[in-house]
Amino acid sequence: MPLNHLIRDGDNPDITEERQKATFSTEELAIEIYGEPLAQRRREISAEVLKRPELLDDCPHVFLDRTTKVENSMKKTVAVMEKGSEICDFTSREELGHLVCEVFGDDGFPLSIHFVMFLPAIQGQADDEQAEQWIPRAMRLEFIGTYAQTELGHGTNLRALETTATYDKRTQEFILHTPTVSAYKWWPGNLGKTANYVIANAQLYIDGKSHGPHNFLVQIRDENTHQPMPGITVGDIGPKFGLNTNDNGFLRFDHVRIPRRNMLMRHSKVSADGVYSPPVHPKLSYGAMIFVRATMIRMLAHVVLKAATIAIRYSCVRRQGEIKTGNGEVKILEYQTQQHRLFTALARGFAYRLVGDEVKNLYEKIAEEVKHGNVEQLADLHALLSGMKSIVSYDSGKAIEQCRMACGGHGYSHASGIPEMYAVEIAGCTYEGENMVMLQQQARYLVKGIHRLAHGEELSTMLQYLANTSNNKFRIGESGVDLENALILALEYIARSTIERVTARLDSLQNKGLSAENAWNENAVELTRASRTHTRLWIARCFRDRVHRIENHAIRSALTDILELFLTYEVVDMSQYLYQGGYANSDQVAQVKDAMYKLLEKIRPNAVSYVDAYEVSDTELRSVLGRRDGNVYDNLLKWAKSNPLNRTEVLPAVEKHLMPMMLAAKSKL
Numbered sequence: 001m002p003l004n005h006l007i008r009d010g011d012n013p014d015i016t017e018e019r020q021k022a023t024f025s026t027e028e029l030a031i032e033i034y035g036e037p038l039a040q041r042r043r044e045i046s047a048e049v050l051k052r053p054e055l056l057d058d059c060p061h062v063f064l065d066r067t068t069k070v071e072n073s074m075k076k077t078v079a080v081m082e083k084g085s086e087i088c089d090f091t092s093r094e095e096l097g098h099l100v101c102e103v104f105g106d107d108g109f110p111l112s113i114h115f116v117m118f119l120p121a122i123q124g125q126a127d128d129e130q131a132e133q134w135i136p137r138a139m140r141l142e143f144i145g146t147y148a149q150t151e152l153g154h155g156t157n158l159r160a161l162e163t164t165a166t167y168d169k170r171t172q173e174f175i176l177h178t179p180t181v182s183a184y185k186w187w188p189g190n191l192g193k194t195a196n197y198v199i200a201n202a203q204l205y206i207d208g209k210s211h212g213p214h215n216f217l218v219q220i221r222d223e224n225t226h227q228p229m230p231g232i233t234v235g236d237i238g239p240k241f242g243l244n245t246n247d248n249g250f251l252r253f254d255h256v257r258i259p260r261r262n263m264l265m266r267h268s269k270v271s272a273d274g275v276y277s278p279p280v281h282p283k284l285s286y287g288a289m290i291f292v293r294a295t296m297i298r299m300l301a302h303v304v305l306k307a308a309t310i311a312i313r314y315s316c317v318r319r320q321g322e323i324k325t326g327n328g329e330v331k332i333l334e335y336q337t338q339q340h341r342l343f344t345a346l347a348r349g350f351a352y353r354l355v356g357d358e359v360k361n362l363y364e365k366i367a368e369e370v371k372h373g374n375v376e377q378l379a380d381l382h383a384l385l386s387g388m389k390s391i392v393s394y395d396s397g398k399a400i401e402q403c404r405m406a407c408g409g410h411g412y413s414h415a416s417g418i419p420e421m422y423a424v425e426i427a428g429c430t431y432e433g434e435n436m437v438m439l440q441q442q443a444r445y446l447v448k449g450i451h452r453l454a455h456g457e458e459l460s461t462m463l464q465y466l467a468n469t470s471n472n473k474f475r476i477g478e479s480g481v482d483l484e485n486a487l488i489l490a491l492e493y494i495a496r497s498t499i500e501r502v503t504a505r506l507d508s509l510q511n512k513g514l515s516a517e518n519a520w521n522e523n524a525v526e527l528t529r530a531s532r533t534h535t536r537l538w539i540a541r542c543f544r545d546r547v548h549r550i551e552n553h554a555i556r557s558a559l560t561d562i563l564e565l566f567l568t569y570e571v572v573d574m575s576q577y578l579y580q581g582g583y584a585n586s587d588q589v590a591q592v593k594d595a596m597y598k599l600l601e602k603i604r605p606n607a608v609s610y611v612d613a614y615e616v617s618d619t620e621l622r623s624v625l626g627r628r629d630g631n632v633y634d635n636l637l638k639w640a641k642s643n644p645l646n647r648t649e650v651l652p653a654v655e656k657h658l659m660p661m662m663l664a665a666k667s668k669l
């Protein structure tokens, strides 16, 4: 009995051959990833979606223009809201998330920001009375909300946002106003045509005094007609690199009045007579952002694993060239370069997915403590998420792009599904905190850690490795030191030495009289590197701990291969840092490379089974190259023929423009 559960009659024999080689049960690995009940529910939801044509696309959505894409997603949203509860448990984030992936794919849908940002912002920032007033209505979808922070002129520098909210004591209202063109809200998802409420971030003014940016709930469209409310100008910002089903929008307020109680007041408050009370902890008001960063790690990992699924399956049915002349064309996955590209992407996908679970759990634990007034671990969490969000979005983008290129020309076609995945995923480098800025936020925390250590203060668990100065020689190959441990210690050294060096440079420049700000900017690149090394270490350790906890022996062994590949790849990728301070020599780095190449060979027979175990259905994958059955060529032809340009044999535009030109040229002969 084969251990891979996706073998079916009629499949491409090349992919069946791969599945027959599995050395672990793909169903057991799926259970390890999702947990048993959810793994089962995901399959049931996928099967149910297939039975409901109203939830499926009539044609591949990449063939549609933007207006039709948006309309299509609105139509499907209504179908999901009407019938979705028959398919999944709406109170389960995981089940609902899976249904959304099946029905809408990656490119956006009308309720995405409502659920991902608007509701969490109210939950985190509204006081109890406000929560009671707004949350049930928002949950019932009596209205659709979005989160409007970014402006045309400012995104990163929140202190410079120009939108104002001025308190009028006489009427007990705030007046929302957009004073300049650069103060237009710009980018909020689903703002352009969908949302009728926003949480708007604006500078709070009371009696002429500024209290910085705060959040206000503002109705922007009439609940019955959907027409803009008086004083509101709103629209869509136009096509983008990706996410074109999402109507990211612009918004202008012209002296729009809202009741005092529409300011979200869990943390900061304004009393009826205009007295301002600030939050107990300045970071508390960033709750919504932190929540999104915590959940986006798994979302980014999901895209990497989808791209890896496509590229690995395709590489087993695509034959091109010979390794040994005369032995026939090989599956392209036999090439070591292909394995290196794809298995490292697979390893990063698995690492980010499993570490993403840990991050989510950590967020939930700390959020609960914060609710009870304990903000002790908030700084750790904030720093960790700033780094995680940056590393995972950037390295996932690189992995997805490698998967795309590994599919050759067909990877460039939308038939592969990967270009859209890349375009959607890479936006994660910008939204929820631009990566360069996030990395520097984390670097501040790391530099503080070194300074605290120098003053003999205790470090949080996350930073304790900074004190381990005895880790000063690479121990790979030594007896009694296993590969994993040696690699983790190497990553610890890389992070520690990089943070120490940049902190020493900062301190020395300041001792020479440079201002703290200028010293920082002169070291900004190195500071972002320090953040990267720290975050990559944290991911590696967390991934290792997660794999070590697996009880099923076969699954632990399968994921240990992936873990070791991940660790060797990370160390090789950052090997230049191993030479600083003479930690390692080139022979030792060569040993790590050899271990990595051996792992590629070891993983090769199970490659398809790893991605099969991740269980993304064909409906969700939306990829001709990544189809479960491996029947790529027939379906590529079908896909091309269904393209609207092929609806008529002679395109009307050819008849109108090119034919007359060619006929006229002929008649001149």
Ligand SMILES: Cc1cc2nc3c(=O)[nH]c(=O)nc-3n(C[C@H](O)[C@H](O)[C@H](O)COP(=O)(O)OP(=O)(O)OC[C@H]3O[C@@H](n4cnc5c(N)ncnc54)[C@H](O)[C@@H]3O)c2cc1C
Pocket (backbone or CB within 6 Å): 113, 147, 148, 149, 150, 153, 154, 155, 156, 157, 186, 187, 188, 189, 243, 248, 427, 430, 431, 432, 433, 434, 436, 437, 440
């Ligand atoms: C797909 C997508 C969806 C979005 N959805 C929303 C949404 O729903 N709601 C919302 O309010 N916004 C949204 N945004 C906006 C997003 O949050 C901003 O684009 C982001 O915060 C960056 O701001 P900016 O575009 O103004 O870039 P800027 O702040 O102008 O930065 C431009 C570049 O300058 C550099 N830079 C800037 N400041 C620094 C610094 N201090 N140190 C070093 N380098 C620096 C960085 O390299 C940066 O890339 C979305 C954006 C995208 C792309």
